[in-house]
Amino acid sequence: MSPFSDHLPHSFSSDTFLIYGGLAFLLVGAWHVIPWLLDPYGYRKNRIPGPLPAQFSDFWLGRVASQGHRSETVHGLHQRYGKFVRIAPNHISIADPDALQIVYAHGNGALKSEFYDAFVSIRRGLFNTRDRAEHTRKRKIVSHIFSQKSVLEFEPYIRIALDKLIQQWGSLLSGDEKLASHRLKPNEDDRVWFDCLNWYNYLAFDIIGDLAFGEPFGMIDAGADSAAVAVHDDNAANIDAAKKKLEIIRVPAVKILNDRGEYSATMGCLPVWSRPYAKKLPWFAKGSKAVKNLAGIAIAAVDKRLATPTDRVDLLTRLQQGKDEEGKPMGRSELTAEALTQLIAGSDTTSNSSCAITYWLAKYPEAQRRLQKELDDALGDEEELPTYEQIKRLSYLEAVVNEGLRIHSTSSMGLPRIVAEGGLEVSGVFFPAGSILSVPSYTIHRDTGIWGPDPEVYRPERWFEQDAEGIQKTFNPFSFGPRGCVGKNLASMELLLIIATIFQRFDFVLMDENQHLDTREGFLRKPVSCCVGMKRRHT
Structure with missing residues (x-):
């Protein structure tokens, strides 16, 4: 007799338990x-x-995603198995640069997979909507905001934030005690030693806060990760009505964004039927709270902005002005959801990329010196911050940024697409309708046939040596096709201005010559930290 039998119902013996357990198994x-x-x-x-x-279960990929190194793991599988790798029962990763133009092409009818359902907050936005007609409608409203002409109107806000950052870094160098907590050790040889990732996070959040919500979050001035968040329910109709006063609290926005990315990227890999149960587990419960808090940041910021009419020209103004084919503007919840999309897309990507480029230039001083010579020749030793007009045609600066986006593409994982009716032939293999395919940027950015024998080395010179057509066909930092990043022009301008401004003024070295850029991947691949020594170039 089982020792548990006394505790079982009379009609439910241990043998019955074993039978039902066996059947369930x-x-x-x-x-x-x-x-x-x-x-x-x-x-x-x-x-x-x-x-x-x-090959049997989606849980394998979910477990890999939860560990924070999905792109590296899938890359290792391609090195072991070759061009095609099955990473879930119905998900094939294809490490072929030519596949990029097929899987994500205009007109192939492919749709985003159920992976994107895990990223919905408030309501579906441009990034996570899966319906083709709804995406077309949203893109029509949003895309004009990010035309090159419109993006140039945002440059003054970027330069204001950069000026504040330069002043704060000057205070770090001068030994300002208010910033003592940021110093990793005492200044030496005119250098300050600090984690530049934190400051790039503050910069990116303040820029996108100013552009998307009418004012910066104040992170640069405070030297701290903090933003206002509205305590809210999840009913989009209530957000549309905006009838009640929401409670506002302060939260660490960067941490929330990181937690949300890891939660959604893992949840999106799990079978749809299992997600309601997974949300009850402690790790997922923390991520679910982060999703709600991140939405609350957008709700609080939009409410504050709309309560005070303004003639500012920024992202939120442009979103308010946008109309669909029927001449209808966005409702309150849709406007907030799209502003949230811009907050997520415009903060993490900029900070990750700026930090990674700073690391690689500190690691390879020859590249840093060549960049600084180009900047000096173009800008001299002007105290004014450079303008986009002054730097947009600097070829080595562009190569420095592009090489950083290649070796540390923030969006590194293969984004899943469902093959449409009629199927799709990719790299000599036919995939029927319903197949889920992806092309991992991390792996194709390391294809030796395109990038040469040293793809793990940061070398901007390769952008002048390799076949330009092959490079542009393979380079995929902003995704490709109709679902590619709508904010590409803004992101490119930001990165050029940030890197030019900072490296014209400062010189960087690593704390340790053997120092690695440790990363952790949620939806985006983010540096964990980047400890550097910085000093002024001009006195």
Whole structure:
């Protein structure tokens, strides 16, 4: 007799428990094994390899995503197995630069997969809407905001934030005690030693706060990660009505954004049926709270901005002015959801990339010196911050930024697409409708056939040596096709202004010549820290 039998209902013996447990185990096993045996998409027929657990269950990819190194793990699988790797029962990763133009092409009918459902907050925005007609409508409203002409109107706000950052870094160098907590050790040899990632986070958040919500979050001035958040429910109709006064509290926005990215990127890999149960687990509960808090940041900022009419020309103004084909503007919740999309897309990507480029230039001083010579020749030793007009045609500056985006593409994972009716042939293999395909940027940015034998080395010179057409066809920092990053022009201008402004004024070295750029990946691949020594170039 089982020691637990006394605690079981009289009609439910331990033998019955074992029988039902065994049946449940068999059902779960059949749920995963039968699709593998039936092979509805022909993956076994085409002998597409991959880790055995990944062939049977989505949970394998979910576990990989939760560990924070998905892109590196998938890259290792491609190095082991080759061009095609099965990373989930119905998800094939294709490490072929030519596949980029097919999987994400205009007109192929492919849709975003259920992965994107895990990123919905308030309501679907341009990034996570999966309906083609709704995406077309939203893109029509939003895309004109990011035309090159419109983006130039935002330059003054970027330069204001950069000027504040330069002043704060000057205070760090001068030994200002208010910033003592940022110093990693006492200044030496006219250098201050600090983690530049924190400051790039403050800069990026203040810029996008100013552009998307009418004023910066004040992180640069405070030297701290803090933003106002509205305590709210999840009912979009209530946001539209905006009838009640919302409670406002302060939260660490950068940390919330990181937690949200890891939560959504992991949740998106799990089977849809399992997500309501996964949300009850402690790790996912923390991420779910981050999703709500991040939405609350947008709600608080939009409410504050709309309560005070202004003639500012910024992202929120442009979103308010936008109309669909029926001449209708966005409602309150849709406007807030799109502003939230811009907050997420415009903060993490800029800070990650700026930090990574600073690391690589500190690691390779020859590249840093060549960049600074180009900047000196173009700008002299002017005290005024450079303008976009002055730097937009500097070829080595562009190469420095592009090489940083290649070796540390913030969006490194393969973004999943569902093959439409009629199927799709990719790299010699036919995939029927319903197949899920992705092309990992991390891996194609390391393709030796395109980038040469040293893809792990940061070398801006390769942008003048390699076949230009091949490079542009493979380079994918902003995704590609109709679902590519709508804010590409703004991001490019920001990065050029940030790197030019900072490296014209300061010189950087690493704290340790063997120092690595440790990263952790949620949806985006983010540096964990970047400890550098900085000094002025001109006195």
